[in-house]
Amino acid sequence: MRFVDEFREPGGIARLAAEIERLSHGQYVKIMEVCGGHTHAIYKHGLQDLLPANVELVHGPGCPVCVIPMGRIDDAISIARTPGVIFATYGDMMRVPSSSGSLLDAKAAGADVRFVYSPLDALTLARRNPDREVVFFAVGFETTAPSTAATLLRARDEGATNFTVFCNHVTIIPAIKAILDSPGMSLHGFIGPGHVSTIIGLEPFAFVARDYGLPIVVSGFEPADIMQSVVMLLRQRSEKHMRVENQYARVVRADGNRRALEMMGETMMLRPFFEWRGLGFISHSALALRQEFAGFDAEVRFPVPNVRVTDPKACQCGEVLKGAIKPWQCKVFGTACTPETPIGSCMVSPEGACAAYYNYGRYSLMRQGVPAGSPASST
Amino acid sequence: MTDARRIESSLSAQLGRMERARVVRHDAARLLDEHITLSHGSGGKSSHALIESVLMPAFRNPLLDSGADAAVFRSVAGAERIAMTTDSYVVSPLFFPGGDIGQLAVNGTINDLAVSGARPIGLSVGLILEEGLDMNVLRRVVASMARAACAAGVPIVTGDTKVVHRGKADQIFINTSGVGIIAAHSRLDMNAIQVGDVVLLSGFVGDHGMAVMLAREALELDADIVTDSAPLHELVARLLAAAPDTRVIKDPTRGGVASALNEIASRTRLAIRIEEERVPVRRPVRGACEILGLEPLHIANEGKLIAIVPREQANDALQALRGHALGEDAAIIGEVLEQPEAMVLLSTAVGGSRVLDMLVGDPLPRIC
Numbered sequence: 001m002r003f004v005d006e007f008r009e010p011g012g013i014a015r016l017a018a019e020i021e022r023l024s025h026g027q028y029v030k031i032m033e034v035c036g037g038h039t040h041a042i043y044k045h046g047l048q049d050l051l052p053a054n055v056e057l058v059h060g061p062g063c064p065v066c067v068i069p070m071g072r073i074d075d076a077i078s079i080a081r082t083p084g085v086i087f088a089t090y091g092d093m094m095r096v097p098s099s100s101g102s103l104l105d106a107k108a109a110g111a112d113v114r115f116v117y118s119p120l121d122a123l124t125l126a127r128r129n130p131d132r133e134v135v136f137f138a139v140g141f142e143t144t145a146p147s148t149a150a151t152l153l154r155a156r157d158e159g160a161t162n163f164t165v166f167c168n169h170v171t172i173i174p175a176i177k178a179i180l181d182s183p184g185m186s187l188h189g190f191i192g193p194g195h196v197s198t199i200i201g202l203e204p205f206a207f208v209a210r211d212y213g214l215p216i217v218v219s220g221f222e223p224a225d226i227m228q229s230v231v232m233l234l235r236q237r238s239e240k241h242m243r244v245e246n247q248y249a250r251v252v253r254a255d256g257n258r259r260a261l262e263m264m265g266e267t268m269m270l271r272p273f274f275e276w277r278g279l280g281f282i283s284h285s286a287l288a289l290r291q292e293f294a295g296f297d298a299e300v301r302f303p304v305p306n307v308r309v310t311d312p313k314a315c316q317c318g319e320v321l322k323g324a325i326k327p328w329q330c331k332v333f334g335t336a337c338t339p340e341t342p343i344g345s346c347m348v349s350p351e352g353a354c355a356a357y358y359n360y361g362r363y364s365l366m367r368q369g370v371p372a373g374s375p376a377s378s379t
Numbered sequence: 380m381t382d383a384r385r386i387e388s389s390l391s392a393q394l395g396r397m398e399r400a401r402v403v404r405h406d407a408a409r410l411l412d413e414h415i416t417l418s419h420g421s422g423g424k425s426s427h428a429l430i431e432s433v434l435m436p437a438f439r440n441p442l443l444d445s446g447a448d449a450a451v452f453r454s455v456a457g458a459e460r461i462a463m464t465t466d467s468y469v470v471s472p473l474f475f476p477g478g479d480i481g482q483l484a485v486n487g488t489i490n491d492l493a494v495s496g497a498r499p500i501g502l503s504v505g506l507i508l509e510e511g512l513d514m515n516v517l518r519r520v521v522a523s524m525a526r527a528a529c530a531a532g533v534p535i536v537t538g539d540t541k542v543v544h545r546g547k548a549d550q551i552f553i554n555t556s557g558v559g560i561i562a563a564h565s566r567l568d569m570n571a572i573q574v575g576d577v578v579l580l581s582g583f584v585g586d587h588g589m590a591v592m593l594a595r596e597a598l599e600l601d602a603d604i605v606t607d608s609a610p611l612h613e614l615v616a617r618l619l620a621a622a623p624d625t626r627v628i629k630d631p632t633r634g635g636v637a638s639a640l641n642e643i644a645s646r647t648r649l650a651i652r653i654e655e656e657r658v659p660v661r662r663p664v665r666g667a668c669e670i671l672g673l674e675p676l677h678i679a680n681e682g683k684l685i686a687i688v689p690r691e692q693a694n695d696a697l698q699a700l701r702g703h704a705l706g707e708d709a710a711i712i713g714e715v716l717e718q719p720e721a722m723v724l725l726s727t728a729v730g731g732s733r734v735l736d737m738l739v740g741d742p743l744p745r746i747c
Contacts, residue, residue, distance in 0.1 A: 010729050010730050014730065045727045045728075045731050046733040047729070047731055048731070049732055050729070050731055350672065359736050361733065
């Protein structure tokens, strides 16, 4: 298959693995992949098997489903239960637990919750159901925010009156900063998010090298992409020349996608602060609809409880999202918390570190003599 | 003319009138409705009209035509073991590339019997129809069931029809049950699986599930993928003749090959290792899986089997499968190991390895 097979050719991957081994000189190197898409690809293809033991990949906060705090799901369910509302959401948000059940549970109890593949599908729902209020549950980083923005612009142009957006878009840079500033963080570099970068470009990542002296390589999602990005990171370290590099040049342009950024700017503005699961409140890290779009803002049109719910005590999603612990070091991983019965959001999305570990990675843990779900295995 | 003769003649005339009346009544029972209404499920005239003019002519066979409340089979020599199975079909949309719910309902139940080592001898059909269903849709589905049953050589011997209020069902739900006879020499037994046994797959995976998924309007992807729905009993018979010690056969429907293998691994507490590169996946299915973020081994099949056979019979089994049209792309895809206990592993194409788990919480709508 073109554009896929080229990046999965075993010979090429083996050469990259050998190069990683050579460049790492046996030194311990800890690299964070920011994006959940990378976490998923690493486990799906078993890439950790191909890396030398001294090169460790840790998982970052870039899973949009995982970083939504529990209180926002409570808010979503409260909107979904409003009589007359059709609540449209991406499929994997449906299983994220709130303080009392998930959207899927709300649906079973009678709320009209439907899953859509894009916000435009939600707008179509609104057009087809003129007597109902359609609310779109907008989540995601700069990757999905532009399509929400484009949908808002279209809704305005069409004069839609029964379509609103419950906006939970977040931005990646403040989260990376928060991780770099959190105490006890010892990272040697970042694999940068490929899809987000197609929108925001490379410049926003410059501070990682400039202010923190760490390399960052924006990477594609195929096995060869990720392995090559690790090579590029190690090379920067050898050359002692830390900077932003673009491994994903076939997709990512240095200046990003200006039109997408304009649409976001036209429809959304930074919130003064927003709560992230695990990372707490981070200022200027999320987007809300602009005043001009208040008519499309579910938070304006519906009474939203806006409650703050603390995560279940046993759940350590926060530590996982900061890369402070591995998923299997969480007390409930694989026992009380599994993809069938997730306690924390990291176990829900296929991009969540816990789900990726659970679905694909358990075997490698067993080979290392670490039983999945063992709390005693914390390092 | 004697009295006796007179009586006889008048009786005969009376009988003739009754016969004409019966024919007229029968004609009156002709189905003119364009949609299913609640009265088609009432058990009265409309029900009979529906059965007589749509269902009976399509499924016609001696056992069904007897009109009895139950089909009665003659006993078959050597039939010491009888297999029975049932399955309900609620697929949406009803028609998808290469097939429809009717064909699926016939082949699916035949396959449940086939992979148990049984030769199917009869099927029942229970139809649950939604009020307002277009009669032509029903006719199409019934014709497709009749074609599938005829092609497989398995008669539909009994049935039932109910109509529910609009909104209480989604157009047509079908339940089929099937009875089959297990050959005296069949030795299928999952507990006989041993370390070193070989895993065979009869062809390309994921065609059915992907064809149905792409037929849904929400996904605007165009790809040339059709369902693989087919009856597997002949393929199974060939396989068992060539590899008589075959341990287990499964048809990897919902949940795909991954779920079927996990069932085996967890039941036997053994490990199964699959080589990703050996699993036959059509290019459009692989492409669609990449775009949708799905695993081909999790996608449903309706005309494929996996078999675990002893290593020394693996080659004969493979040749037997490849010698049949439904198995010409068969491949050996993996083997049974001792460790790690009760787990299915996948050796990835790039040289890594990972767990291949059952499908969890598929957020997509039902597919079969």
